[in-house]
Amino acid sequence: xxxxxxxxxxxxxxxxxxxxxxxxxxxxxxxxxxxxxxxxxxxxxxxxxxxxxxxxxxxxxxxxxxxxxxxxxxxxxxxxxxxxxxxxxxxxxxxxxxxxxxxxxxxxxxxxxxxxxxxxxxxxxxxxxxxxxxxxxxxxxxxxxxxxxxxxxxxxxxxxxxxxxxxxxxxxxxxxxxxxxxxxxxxxxxxxxxxxxxxxxxxxxxxxxxxxxxxxxxxxxxxxxxxxxxxxxxxxxxxxxxxxxxxxxxxxxxxxxxxxxxxxxxxxxxxxxxxxxxxxxxxxxxxxxxxxxxxxxxxxxxxxxxxxxxxxxxxxxxxxxxxxxxxxxxxxxxxxxxxxxxxxxxxxxxxxxxxxxxxxxxxxxxxxxxxxxxxxxxxxxxxxxxxxxxxxxxxxxxxxxxxxxxxxxxxxxxxxxxxxxxxxxxxxxxxxxxxxxxxxxxxxxxxxxxxxxxxxxxxxxxxxxxxxxxxx
Numbered sequence: 001x002x003x004x005x006x007x008x009x010x011x012x013x014x015x016x017x018x019x020x021x022x023x024x025x026x027x028x029x030x031x032x033x034x035x036x037x038x039x040x041x042x043x044x045x046x047x048x049x050x051x052x053x054x055x056x057x058x059x060x061x062x063x064x065x066x067x068x069x070x071x072x073x074x075x076x077x078x079x080x081x082x083x084x085x086x087x088x089x090x091x092x093x094x095x096x097x098x099x100x101x102x103x104x105x106x107x108x109x110x111x112x113x114x115x116x117x118x119x120x121x122x123x124x125x126x127x128x129x130x131x132x133x134x135x136x137x138x139x140x141x142x143x144x145x146x147x148x149x150x151x152x153x154x155x156x157x158x159x160x161x162x163x164x165x166x167x168x169x170x171x172x173x174x175x176x177x178x179x180x181x182x183x184x185x186x187x188x189x190x191x192x193x194x195x196x197x198x199x200x201x202x203x204x205x206x207x208x209x210x211x212x213x214x215x216x217x218x219x220x221x222x223x224x225x226x227x228x229x230x231x232x233x234x235x236x237x238x239x240x241x242x243x244x245x246x247x248x249x250x251x252x253x254x255x256x257x258x259x260x261x262x263x264x265x266x267x268x269x270x271x272x273x274x275x276x277x278x279x280x281x282x283x284x285x286x287x288x289x290x291x292x293x294x295x296x297x298x299x300x301x302x303x304x305x306x307x308x309x310x311x312x313x314x315x316x317x318x319x320x321x322x323x324x325x326x327x328x329x330x331x332x333x334x335x336x337x338x339x340x341x342x343x344x345x346x347x348x349x350x351x352x353x354x355x356x357x358x359x360x361x362x363x364x365x366x367x368x369x370x371x372x373x374x375x376x377x378x379x380x381x382x383x384x385x386x387x388x389x390x391x392x393x394x395x396x397x398x399x400x401x402x403x404x405x406x407x408x409x410x411x412x413x414x415x416x417x418x419x420x421x422x423x424x425x426x427x428x429x430x431x432x433x434x435x436x437x438x439x440x441x442x443x444x445x446x447x448x449x450x451x452x453x454x455x456x457x458x459x460x461x462x463x464x465x466x467x468x469x470x471x472x
Contacts, residue, residue: 021121021219021347022319023276025266028077028223030070030130030230033286033306035294036252040311042292045249047256049263050313053280057315058368059328064335064402065284068300068307069383071132073283073336078133078148079111080340080357084454086111090383094137101384102458106134106142112355114340116149118221121349124213126152128202129225131159135186144187154205156227157183164202166195168234195234199226199258207265214271224262228255231287248290274318277346279339282310288390297428301386303400303409304428308380314366324368333373333402334362342366377403379450387463398459399447406439412451412460414444
């Protein structure tokens with residue numbers, strides 16, 4: 001009788017745990033290439049803590065971000081919508097530069113946010129790391145990060161609120177240096193620490209936040225958004241290297257080491273392991289000469305695959321189909337703005353009336369229970385200040401669209417279209433626009449119509465003048 005009672009209690013507890021809303025963690029790495037994790041093919045550096053998450057989760061190889069540059073990519077993740085809707089189309093800088101490019105000064109706090117919807121569902125919500133959606137340079141009156149649905153925040157020099165600011169050390173230095181000192185006016189308290197240890201600072205803030213949520217019996221949503229692999233690179237003095245790529249790889253490995261404590265805490269805490277979803281991706285492609293886009297063409301700031309395709313790892317041992325643990329999904333095509341509706345579905349969190357996502361619910365795909373792709377195409381518009389990228393300057397296409405295996409790039413008016421079959425040509429080397437003229441015409445028309453349906457920026461004006469030395 002006693003044994004039967006114990007079994008019944010255990011069964012009820014198990015059912016209750018299964019019905020509890022999942023905890024959600026989004027790890028967003030700054031300026032990291034598709035091919036930089038060793039589990040995505042990097043042979044020059046090792047990322048064992050990330051690799052272990054991949055071994056216990058699912059790797060997605062056809063995942064995209066919604067912009068090839070920082071702020072709009074983060075906007076799409078945060079809102080589940082195209083960043084153009086909120087006039088955030090390149091990285092947020094100083095006031096004059098934002099105005100020159102036809103951009104907002106910060107993300108409108110009335111925008112829909114995953115954090116706010118989860119907060120209303122009863123989640124504890126925390127942001128730890130780079131923000132870059134308002135509050136930087138001379139833009140010192142932007143809303144606090146907590147205005148967007150976060151209970152707690154800790155950021156760097158590109159956000160309003162409490163922050164960690166970097167001290168720099170290189171071999172031979174007797175005293176650390178300070179960079180971005182003026183950011184102290186963008187929120188307090190301010191803690192100065194070695195840039196090579198700042199991800200540990202975010203981890204050491206996120207873990208107690210998570211533990212408090214567990215103690216309060218609340219699910220949590222946490223952003224862990226480190227900026228280690230965004231230049232300038234400051235690896236630990238003992239790991240100092242010469243050369244841009246070498247410095248980058250040293251910083252990448254150091255970031256992975258700092259992740260270990262955070263991942264182990266979730267994995268080793270019984271209340272967390274079987275009911276937490278951890279997503280790990282990058283915000284855009286790599287800076288030239290630093291990270292690697294693997295087999296793909298293009299870098300940060302461009303609409304080629306290397307600029308907008310990101311690695312994605314989803315770790316959720318208690319929720320992922322068991323036979324899919326450690327698997328690679330090569331077929332499902334979806335993007336960063338799909339994460340918000342997908343996580344809301346998993347959390348059973350209602351979306352307020354009148355809110356319409358551009359993203360779609362791909363939760364079944366993310367948990368390995370389906371190989372479905374999003375139904376609608378993904379569209380991109382280049383950052384207004386990125387018509388020319390690299391040295392020598394190469395003029396970039398203005399628009400792009402991915403539909404099925406087709407990828408098309410073109411100008412704002414649909415001209416100069418180039419069409420690629422990514423199933424056979426992932427490196428975008430063979431233009432099929434003439435051979436498949438009907439497909440190219442249809443997709444270029446769709447890209448133009450999509451762009452014209454969005455608020456305009458100053459991209460056409462800034463990209464109109466061709467300078468000597470620019471290459472087509």
